[in-house]
Amino acid sequence: MELFKPEFGLVFWMFVAFLCLYFILAKFAWPFIIKSMEQRADLIDKGVAYAQQAKANLDNAKAEADKVIAEARNQQAEILREAAKMKTQIIEEAKATASAEAQKVSEAAQVSIEQARRESEKQLKEEVSELALQIAEKILRANMRSDAAQKELVNKLLNEVETKN
Amino acid sequence: MKKVITAIVALVIVGLMAFGYMSASRHAAEGHETKLDPKEVIFEHLGDAYGWEVPFSHHYRIPLPIIVRDNGGSWHCFLSSRLADGQEYDGFKIATEGEHKGKVVSTDGSRPLDFSITKNAFGIFIAAILVILMVFSIKRWYKKHGMKAPRKGTALLEVVVDFVYTDTIRPIMGREAPKYAPYLLTVFFFILTMNLLGLIVIFPGGANLTGNLAVTLVLAVCTFLVTNLTGTKEYWKEIFWPDVPVALKCPLPLMPIIEIFGIFTKPIALMIRLFANMMGGHMVVIVFILLIFIFGANSLAVGVGTSVFSLAFSLFMLLLDTLVSFIQAYVFTILSTMFISMAHVKHHVQVAVDKE
Numbered sequence: 001m002e003l004f005k006p007e008f009g010l011v012f013w014m015f016v017a018f019l020c021l022y023f024i025l026a027k028f029a030w031p032f033i034i035k036s037m038e039q040r041a042d043l044i045d046k047g048v049a050y051a052q053q054a055k056a057n058l059d060n061a062k063a064e065a066d067k068v069i070a071e072a073r074n075q076q077a078e079i080l081r082e083a084a085k086m087k088t089q090i091i092e093e094a095k096a097t098a099s100a101e102a103q104k105v106s107e108a109a110q111v112s113i114e115q116a117r118r119e120s121e122k123q124l125k126e127e128v129s130e131l132a133l134q135i136a137e138k139i140l141r142a143n144m145r146s147d148a149a150q151k152e153l154v155n156k157l158l159n160e161v162e163t164k165n
Numbered sequence: 166m167k168k169v170i171t172a173i174v175a176l177v178i179v180g181l182m183a184f185g186y187m188s189a190s191r192h193a194a195e196g197h198e199t200k201l202d203p204k205e206v207i208f209e210h211l212g213d214a215y216g217w218e219v220p221f222s223h224h225y226r227i228p229l230p231i232i233v234r235d236n237g238g239s240w241h242c243f244l245s246s247r248l249a250d251g252q253e254y255d256g257f258k259i260a261t262e263g264e265h266k267g268k269v270v271s272t273d274g275s276r277p278l279d280f281s282i283t284k285n286a287f288g289i290f291i292a293a294i295l296v297i298l299m300v301f302s303i304k305r306w307y308k309k310h311g312m313k314a315p316r317k318g319t320a321l322l323e324v325v326v327d328f329v330y331t332d333t334i335r336p337i338m339g340r341e342a343p344k345y346a347p348y349l350l351t352v353f354f355f356i357l358t359m360n361l362l363g364l365i366v367i368f369p370g371g372a373n374l375t376g377n378l379a380v381t382l383v384l385a386v387c388t389f390l391v392t393n394l395t396g397t398k399e400y401w402k403e404i405f406w407p408d409v410p411v412a413l414k415c416p417l418p419l420m421p422i423i424e425i426f427g428i429f430t431k432p433i434a435l436m437i438r439l440f441a442n443m444m445g446g447h448m449v450v451i452v453f454i455l456l457i458f459i460f461g462a463n464s465l466a467v468g469v470g471t472s473v474f475s476l477a478f479s480l481f482m483l484l485l486d487t488l489v490s491f492i493q494a495y496v497f498t499i500l501s502t503m504f505i506s507m508a509h510v511k512h513h514v515q516v517a518v519d520k521e
Contacts, residue, residue, distance in 0.1 A: 003211055003444070006379035009279040010213065013286035014383040021293045021355060026347035029300045034330060034346055036307040037323070041331075043312055 178476070201462060203455050210451050211373045211444060214284045215245035215259065215269065220367055224250070227368065229287055233257060233269055234278040245281075288372030289380065292358045300354065329353050329498060337502045338509075345505055348391060352384060353498040360443060360490030364483060375493070376444035378436070385436035388501040393428065396508035403510070404428065431504055435497055442493045446486040453479040 144150050216226025228246035235241060235256070247254040251261065253272060260270045270276050282290075299322055306319045315323045334349050335342040359374040374380050404424040406414065414420045453475045461468025 003208060004378060006377075006382050007213060007279070007283075009281055010283060010285055010377065010379040011383055012280060013282065014289055014380050017286075017289045017293045018351075018355065018383055018387065021296060022348060022351045024297060025300055025351050029304045030347035030350055031343070033300070033303050033307065033326060034343060037327060037330070040312050040314075 201455075201458055203452075203459065206455060207448060207451050209267075211376060211447055212267065213377065214267070215248065215281060217284050217287065217368060217371070229282050229284065231257075231269060231281040232279075233281065235271060236275060236277065241277075284372050285374055285377055285380070288362060288370075288374050289359070291369055292355060292362055292374065295362075296351075296354045296358050299358075325354075325357075326350065329495070333495075333499050334502050337499075338506050341506070341509060345391070345502070348387075349498050349502055349505075352388070352501060353494050356384065356439065356497055357490060357494035360494060361487070363443060363447065364486055364490065373444065373447055375439055376447050378440050381436040381440040384439070384497065385432040388435060388504060389429075389432040391501075392432075392504045392508045395505070397510060399510045400508045431500075435500055439493050439497055442489055443486075446482065446489055450479045450482045450486070453482065 144153070214226070215231060216229055218226055226245065226249065228244040230242060231245050231248070232240065232242045241255050241257065243254060248257065248259050248269065251258065256272050257269050257277070258272060260266050260268055260274070263274070265274075265276050268276060269279055269281065302319055303315070303322050303326065306315045306323075314320065329350060330342070330346055334346050338345060356375060359380065362370040363372065363374050363376060365371060404427075405421050407420045407424060409420050456475050457468055457472045460471040
């Protein structure tokens with residue numbers, strides 16, 4: 001049967017065609033195609049790894065940022081508290097200084113009042129003693145108009161001196 | 166829209182059927198085809214020819230060059246149209262009966278050395294050119310677009326290349342894959358293209374290429390040569406002095422004989438498998454179509470009834486053959502890969518052998 005008997009001419013042409021096809025493709029096409037395909041597979045793999053890495057980094061960055069923000073908030077609260085504390089302290093201090101100053105001023109005032117009082121007292125005393133002297137002089141003058149009285153006084157004084165000695 | 170398309174397709178089919186009946190009955194009336202010989206029709210369609218038939222014509226053939234060397238040693242080259250209808254030319258004719266029926270013979274009946282570009286040879290060239298165009302289209306894409314993924318047809322081809330290379334050749338061959346991949350990929354695409362061309366009924370296709378023993382013989386011989394010419398020392402040692410009890414190989418070399426047989430049976434199995442699968446598929450389709458004419462010879466009504474059946478079945482068979490085309494190309498490639506990789510054993514490992 002013809003179908004089961006390979007025809008020589010056909011075998012020959014098939015062989016020629018197949019060898020030509022093989023050499024053309026093996027030289028110019030397949031190595032390039034295989035290389036390109038593998039390169040692209042590599043590229044895609046690398047791209048996926050890179051994307052995953054980037055995503056992880058991004059997630060990390062978010063966490064980091066959250067941490068920093070929280071820290072900043074804490075710090076802010078701390079600073080505010082400090083400021084409040086400082087404010088009260090300053091007020092306290094100011095109050096204390098003010099009261100101390102007031103004390104001093106009032107003390108000084110008292111001292112000066114005292115001085116003034118003393119002075120006025122002294123003056124008053126002097127005036128009073130002068131007045132008393134004048135009064136005494138007047139009284140004396142009035143009493144010493146008579147000679148008898150003068151003599152008596154002299155005597156008396158003399159007696160006194162004598163008793164003293 | 167869908168209904169309109171269905172209606173158009175149905176009308177075209179009915180029209181073609183009517184046309185076929187008309188021409189068939191006219192031929193019958195003219196006495197050209199007095200009796201239908203199914204066997205002859207089948208083998209005419211499966212076999213080779215010196216011209217390429219065209220639709221709707223029983224006489225006209227696309228002429229192809231005939232190249233023969235006569236017994237005197239001189240070469241003759243002319244177009245096959247010179248020998249049409251039993252004409253003689255330059256001392257040659259196409260034998261109508263006898264041992265060389267359908268072949269070019271000298272007028273004295275002896276067969277010359279025949280290097281004609283027959284229908285099958287021409288079909289092989291067409292397939293080769295198609296493969297070159299397809300493969301270079303992938304290459305051109307990579308050249309032009311670099312790392313961008315291919316689109317449309319190129320993407321389809323790339324998926325097939327990727328399937329054959331990355332999923333089949335590389336896992337089996339390992340580090341040696343890039344060295345043998347060009348051969349295996351060429352084999353795969355060549356067989357696939359020839360298979361699919363065989364399923365197309367008009368001009369660029371229609372030649373029963375892989376269903377021809379000569380074609381599969383060449384492919385199998387190539388795999389045989391690659392396997393055995395690149396075989397390692399270990400491979401030959403396992404054939405002539407395999408790791409079996411000495412009694413099995415010393416006085417009577419039982420295992421070596423079996424192994425040596427194995428060297429030849431593997432490519433022969435490749436050859437027969439591809440040939441039988443593709444030829445069988447074509448034969449079933451032709452038989453289904455022929456049923457129409459066998460029954461139609463009795464009465465028109467029976468013929469019409471059968472045609473619906475036959476068309477449905479042959480359509481199903483053609484779809485199945487499309488699948489088989491792919492599977493057989495793949496099987497040939499994967500078995501070649503395994504044979505070649507088995508010839509490259511570095512040290513003694515038990516390889517699971519798929520001898521089928």
